[in-house]
Amino acid sequence: MNKNGVSEEDVLADLAKIKLLDTPYERVLSSMCTYPHPIAASVHQDFLETNMGDPGLFKGTTILEERVINLLGKLLHKPDACGYLSTGGTESNIQAIRAMKNCSISKKPNVVLPSSAHFSFEKTGNLTGVEMRRARLDPDLRVNIDSVKNLIDENTIGLVGIAGTTEFGQIDDIQQLSLIAEENDLFLHVDAAFGGFVIPFLEKHYSYDFEVEGVSSITIDPHKMGLSTIPSGGLLFRDKSLLESLSVHTPYLTVKTQSSLTGTRSGAAVAATYAVMMHLGMDGYKKVVDNCMDMTRYLVSGAKERGFSTVIDPVMNIVCLKMDSPVELQKRLLLEYGWRVSVTHNPQSLRLVVMPHLNKDIISEFLDDLASLA
Ligand SMILES: Cc1ncc(COP(=O)(O)O)c(C=O)c1O
Structure with a gap:
């Protein structure tokens, strides 16, 4: 300087x-x-100083985050889903697997995911110590269901399906994955970081979200096809227990616990996401x-x-x-x-x-x- x-x-x-x-x-x-959509860009400016890491100070913006989670929940067929707005797909995927780990007892946990899964799962494995087992793909580039079944063992804590693969934009058979998850008492995380703001608006209907019983968590990014500002990712859980498993005590803040991975967190992106979702x-x-x-x-x-x-x-x-x-x-x-x-x-x-x-x-x-x- x-x-x-x-x-x-x-x-x-x-x-x-x-x-x-x-x-x-x-x-x-x-x-x-x-x-970003112009309304998102302009609202982002208006909320620049807000910090979701200390929500007691920003009660208004915290209400906006609750509303966004509700809007995303409705989009994903579960209006009462819980969660928070993250920095993007990477953080959401890390947190989803961390939550699975926190709610499991295995000492050597593994998760079975498609080999088409985004590289953020490599970071996830490295950070959480959960082994990432990659299942092979079918010729249409969806995950091969037999390969998923074969990789499951007594230390498997969850499965991952991708709704909108990064490379090919393919959608895994989430219903099949859900059946396997339910049969084996496993969590099922759906990475819809890209697809979450696309699939609900396609001509063809795909069952990929909380409408499918076995889905326990979903990544959906407003800063991709949601036209919000960066950094705006979403992580939603069917049950509160998964979100709560991520919580740590926060002795010096206005709230007692925090479940996000980052501490200080952009309220501007929260407000921007709310604005563009309401507007469009x-x-x-x-x-x-x-x-x-x-x-x-x-x-x-x-x-x-x-x-x-x-x-x-x-x-x-x-x-x-x-x-x-x-x-x-x-x-x-x-x-x-x-x-x-x-x-x-x-x-x-x-x-x-x-x-x-x-x-x-x-x-x-x-x-x-x-x-x-x-
Ligand atoms: C399916 C999927 N998941 C996760 C991510 C990671 O998202 P981010 O770059 O916002 O962390 C991407 C990024 O393209 C993605 O396509």
């Missing part, structure tokens, strides 16, 4: 220059985040998802016209184009045209996430650039 401060003007000019190095979302087909409502989110699915179909048909094929028929707004060496193409798309795309390795593909910041003109331009390189 300088001894004397720099003028506000100079600081802002410096920031504006540096921000130009960030990729504008209009060139991004790799991210599951997007521009079910119809508003349906329009967002309809638009993304329309663009997804446009992208798929344009890609097929140009000779590409998809790994699976997209279930949600993620398209994976089969490719032998996607990394090379990924590099060239960035260097020659400034596009940010990602790749998958098993199977190999070019992965494209069709977020609300795109439109059909951008997609056409992308397809032409892609075709010129392939």
Whole structure:
């Protein structure tokens, strides 16, 4: 730091220059985040100082968090679900497994999850000491149910299913996983970090949330397809006992216990999430998802016209184009045209996430650039 401060003007000019190095979302087909809705951005500003880590000081914002949990609970077919707003999918997944561990007696606990599970579960295993057992996938990239069954032993405390896999946007058979969980007296966590704000608005109905009896907890991220500000993740539990198992005593705060992983926590993201969920409502989110699915179909048909094929028929707004060496193409798309795309390795593909910041003109331009390189 300088001894004397720099003028506000100079600081802002410096920031504006540096921000130009960030990729504008209009060139991004790799991210599951997007521009927050304007109402979320503006409300976030209004609540900047609020701290959910000390809720007694921020009684109003705490009411907003309770309301958001209720709105998310309704979206997930359990209005009386309990939980809190986390920093995102990673924290929610860590906490869900930590809760399973705290409510189990096994000395060497393990959890069975799909090999398509997000890398946050690797962090989860490392932090909690719970072994992560990866079940193989079916050809349609959903978790193989027999593989899940075969991995369960006397130390298994829970299962994980993914509703909207990070790489392929596939939805595991949560009903089957629920039956296995109930038969074996296991917890079942559903990671719907991305899918939670997509699946309820798709034409086809999927049973993946608390509507399925065996589901004990769900990750759902408002800062992805919920169009809220970062950091806004959600973790919901069917039963209070799981949430309570995470609680620690907080001797010097305005409340006696805390269940979140982080201490200080953004109330701004809470208020932003409340604002955008209230403002858009079910119809508003349906329009967002309809638009993304329309663009997804446009992208798929344009890609097929140009000779590409998809790994699976997209279930949600993620398209994976089969490719032998996607990394090379990924590099060239960035260097020659400034596009940010990602790749998958098993199977190999070019992965494209069709977020609300795109439109059909951008997609056409992308397809032409892609075709010129392939
Ligand atoms: C299915 C799934 N779970 C968890 C995460 C992690 O979320 P975050 O990056 O918000 O921690 C992601 C991120 O893309 C995801 O797709």
